[in-house]
Amino acid sequence: MARTPIGLVGAQPDPPFEITFDGRPVPALPGQTLAAALWGAGILAWRTTRDGGRPRGAFCGIGQCYDCLATVNGEPNRRACLVPAHPGDTITTQEGHGHDRLGV
Amino acid sequence: MPTRETSDVIVIGAGVVGAACAHYAALAGLSVTVVDRGYVAGGTTGAGEGNLLVSDKEPGPELQLALLSTALWTELADRLPPTVEYEAKGGLVVASGETGLHALREFGARQEKAGVIAHEVPGDRLHDLEPHLAPGLTGGFHYPQDAQVMPAQAAAQLLRAAGDRVRLALGEEVTGLLTGAGGAVRGVRTATRELHAPYVVNAAGTWGGALAELAGVHLPVLPRRGFVLVTEPLPRIVRHKVYAADYVADVASGSAALQTSAVVEGTPAGPVLIGASRERVGFDRTLSTEVLHRLAAGATALFPVLGTVRAIRTYLGFRPYLPDHLPAIGPDPRAPGLLHACGHEGAGIGLAPVTGQIVAACITGAEPPLDLHPFRPERFDATAP
Structure with missing residues (x-):
C-alpha cells in the first residue's frame, strides 16, 4: 500500500472510484486531483515533450509550471495537478502538443 | 563596458532596423557602436510577428523598398543561422x-x-x-514572395553576424547629441559618458521623434x-x-x-x-x-x-x-552627420535590410539602391520642398 497522509490527518473519505490511464484502471478518491491519483498508483509520467519525446509528469503540483499537461477525456493540455478526478475519467499520455490530428 | 569611445558610426536603437544599419555599415568596413537604453529587440521589434510582406503594399516607394528588401532577406537567410526561422511561406x-x-x-x-x-x-x-x-x-x-522571420532573433543575428566591428552599448540611454562646428553632429551623450562618431543614425523606431528632438529637428513619429x-x-x-x-x-x-x-x-x-x-x-x-x-x-x-x-x-x-506611411531614411540636411532610419510602421522587419543598405551607402558615399526623395526626413517641415 502506498504511503498517504490519510492516516496522519484522520481523513474519512467517501469510497474510491475508478479512472483509467492509457486504458489501465486507477483508483481515485473524491477530491483528489488526477495527478494525485496517478502518483498514488505509482505513475509519474503522462506526457512526452514536443522536442525529443522526453517524459513529463507533475513538477510544481500547484498549476504554475504546466509540466503535468495530460489529455483528459480527449481534451489535451489539461493540468493534471489541478483537475479533480471524476468517476470514469480517461487520461491518455499526451504526445507533444496533443493536437497532432489537426496538422496539415 | 567598451573601452574605446570612438567609432565611425553610432546607431541609436538595437531593434531590427538599427541591427541592419550596423550590419551593413560593418560589411562596408566601418566600425559601429549600437546604443540602446534597453536591450536588443526590446521595443517594437520584439512585439511584432516578423512579416516580410510585399502583398499589402500599394505600388509606390514603399513597395520598391519592400521588393529590394525581400531580395536581401533571401540572401540573409543563407548567411544567418537557422534560428532566425526564415520561412518563404508566401x-x-x-x-x-x-x-x-x-x-x-x-x-x-x-x-x-x-x-x-x-x-x-x-x-x-x-x-x-x-x-x-x-x-x-x-x-x-x-x-x-511574402515571407516571415522570428524578429528578435533576426535583430540579434544581424548584429552577431556583423562581427567585432560592431560594439553594443545596451542599457544606456542617449540623453543628448554632441555637436561641433557649424552644428555638425559628432557623437552622443549618455547618462555615464560621451561616445564619438562623425555619423549618428537615428534607428530609435517609435521613439525616433523624441530622438530627433534632441538634435533640434522635427520628425513626427x-x-x-x-x-x-x-x-x-x-x-x-x-x-x-x-x-x-x-x-x-x-x-x-x-x-x-x-x-x-x-x-x-x-x-x-x-x-x-x-x-x-x-x-x-x-x-x-x-x-x-x-x-x-x-x-x-x-x-x-x-x-x-x-x-x-x-x-x-x-x-x-x-x-x-509617420503621417504619410513612409519611413524616414537618409541624411538630415538640418543636422549634418545625423541620418534617420525610423518610422517604418508595421513593416520594419521586412524593410530593415534595405534600410541598412541605404544608410551604409549614404555614409560611404556609394549610390543608394533607389531614389531617396520620398523618404527624406525633412519632408514634414512647413517649408520642405
Missing part, C-alpha cells in the same frame, strides 16, 4: 464576397506591374493551399498600437500568412480609431499568431479585451479550427507611424 489574401475579390484583383494587377508576383486563387481551390480555411470564401490571391494573440503550440495548421482583404485598407488608413482585420499565421515554434489591430492611443499599454475579442472573432471566422484551441497569451507593441 501570403494568401482572401475575400468573402465578389466586391472584395474584385478589389483584390485590381490591386494585384497594379502590383504585378510593379514587379510583385500575385496569383489569383478561385474559391474552390483555396483549400488546396489552406485545408483549414473556412468554407464559402469567394477567392483570394497568393503572393509567393507617432505610436500606432497593435496586439497579437498567441495560441498554444500546434502542429502546422496554417501554412501561409493568411489575411482578409480589408487588412490592406486598414494598413493604408490614417485613422486614430481602432481598426482590426484578421491576420493569421503559424510559426516554426508551434503557436499561431493572430493579428492585427491598429489604434492611436499614445503609449498606453493597458490590455484591451475588446481588441482581443475582435482578433479572436476574426481569426476563427477565417479558420474555424482555431475555435477549438486555446489562446495562451497576448502581447502588444507600438508601430512607428
Whole structure:
C-alpha cells in the first residue's frame, strides 16, 4: 500500500472510484486531483515533450509550471495537478502538443 | 563596458532596423557602436510577428523598398543561422464576397506591374493551399514572395553576424547629441559618458521623434498600437500568412480609431499568431479585451479550427507611424552627420535590410539602391520642398 497522509490527518473519505490511464484502471478518491491519483498508483509520467519525446509528469503540483499537461477525456493540455478526478475519467499520455490530428 | 569611445558610426536603437544599419555599415568596413537604453529587440521589434510582406503594399516607394528588401532577406537567410526561422511561406489574401475579390484583383494587377508576383486563387481551390480555411470564401490571391522571420532573433543575428566591428552599448540611454562646428553632429551623450562618431543614425523606431528632438529637428513619429494573440503550440495548421482583404485598407488608413482585420499565421515554434489591430492611443499599454475579442472573432471566422484551441497569451507593441506611411531614411540636411532610419510602421522587419543598405551607402558615399526623395526626413517641415 502506498504511503498517504490519510492516516496522519484522520481523513474519512467517501469510497474510491475508478479512472483509467492509457486504458489501465486507477483508483481515485473524491477530491483528489488526477495527478494525485496517478502518483498514488505509482505513475509519474503522462506526457512526452514536443522536442525529443522526453517524459513529463507533475513538477510544481500547484498549476504554475504546466509540466503535468495530460489529455483528459480527449481534451489535451489539461493540468493534471489541478483537475479533480471524476468517476470514469480517461487520461491518455499526451504526445507533444496533443493536437497532432489537426496538422496539415 | 567598451573601452574605446570612438567609432565611425553610432546607431541609436538595437531593434531590427538599427541591427541592419550596423550590419551593413560593418560589411562596408566601418566600425559601429549600437546604443540602446534597453536591450536588443526590446521595443517594437520584439512585439511584432516578423512579416516580410510585399502583398499589402500599394505600388509606390514603399513597395520598391519592400521588393529590394525581400531580395536581401533571401540572401540573409543563407548567411544567418537557422534560428532566425526564415520561412518563404508566401501570403494568401482572401475575400468573402465578389466586391472584395474584385478589389483584390485590381490591386494585384497594379502590383504585378510593379514587379510583385500575385496569383489569383478561385474559391474552390483555396483549400488546396489552406485545408483549414473556412468554407464559402469567394477567392483570394497568393503572393509567393511574402515571407516571415522570428524578429528578435533576426535583430540579434544581424548584429552577431556583423562581427567585432560592431560594439553594443545596451542599457544606456542617449540623453543628448554632441555637436561641433557649424552644428555638425559628432557623437552622443549618455547618462555615464560621451561616445564619438562623425555619423549618428537615428534607428530609435517609435521613439525616433523624441530622438530627433534632441538634435533640434522635427520628425513626427507617432505610436500606432497593435496586439497579437498567441495560441498554444500546434502542429502546422496554417501554412501561409493568411489575411482578409480589408487588412490592406486598414494598413493604408490614417485613422486614430481602432481598426482590426484578421491576420493569421503559424510559426516554426508551434503557436499561431493572430493579428492585427491598429489604434492611436499614445503609449498606453493597458490590455484591451475588446481588441482581443475582435482578433479572436476574426481569426476563427477565417479558420474555424482555431475555435477549438486555446489562446495562451497576448502581447502588444507600438508601430512607428509617420503621417504619410513612409519611413524616414537618409541624411538630415538640418543636422549634418545625423541620418534617420525610423518610422517604418508595421513593416520594419521586412524593410530593415534595405534600410541598412541605404544608410551604409549614404555614409560611404556609394549610390543608394533607389531614389531617396520620398523618404527624406525633412519632408514634414512647413517649408520642405
